[in-house]
Amino acid sequence: MTVQKPIDAFILSLLAGIFILIGAAFHIIVGETLGWFFIPRFFIIGRSLFLFGLTGLICGILVLIGAFIIISKPANTKVGGIIVIAFSILSIFGAIGGFIIGMILGIIGGVLAIYWKPGIIYEVDTEIEEERRRFCPYCGRSIIFDAKACPYCGKRIET
Ligand SMILES: [Zn+2]
DSSP: OEEOOOHHHHHHHHHHHHHHHHHHHHHHHHHHHHHHHSTTTTHHHHHHHHHHHHHHHHHHHHHHHHHHHHHHOGGGHHHHHHHHHHHHHHHHHHHHHHHTHHHHHHHHHHHHHHHOOOOEEOOOOOSOOOOOEEEOTTTOOEEETTOSBOTTTOOBOOO
16 A cells, blocks of 8 residues: 655655745845945845845745645645745745746645645555465375365375
8 A cells, every 4th residue: 555645746846945045045145246246336235135035045945844744744735835835936035936937836836735635556466366275295296275186196185
């Protein structure tokens, strides 16, 4: 018996989180660069970008947490999906939505998680139960357990 897991939703959400983190890092790096090298003209812009980047970073981390909530337990999948969607959308402010790609992946992953239903696969036992057999006490060949006589040597067999 195997319990299915929302793998698609998990992978999309995971990718969304990674893209959002990259977007946030981009914000922070650009913010830092502007802030420290082009002072004073761009200082405020740089600081804002830096702070936005931190917000984006938190969004990315929360999307990743959402992804792991999705995969943790079937009962938690919906909650994880909602978290992933919410912070994927919010990441537009601090991580350009993970260059938009992260946001789109997060929304798709989250929606998949919300509509996912756990299914249980029962592995079909293909092995047919083997006929009960025993060895002929006279010739030693394998014969059907209930056989009255050995088909090989023809001796009668007591049961
Ligand atoms: Zn026999």
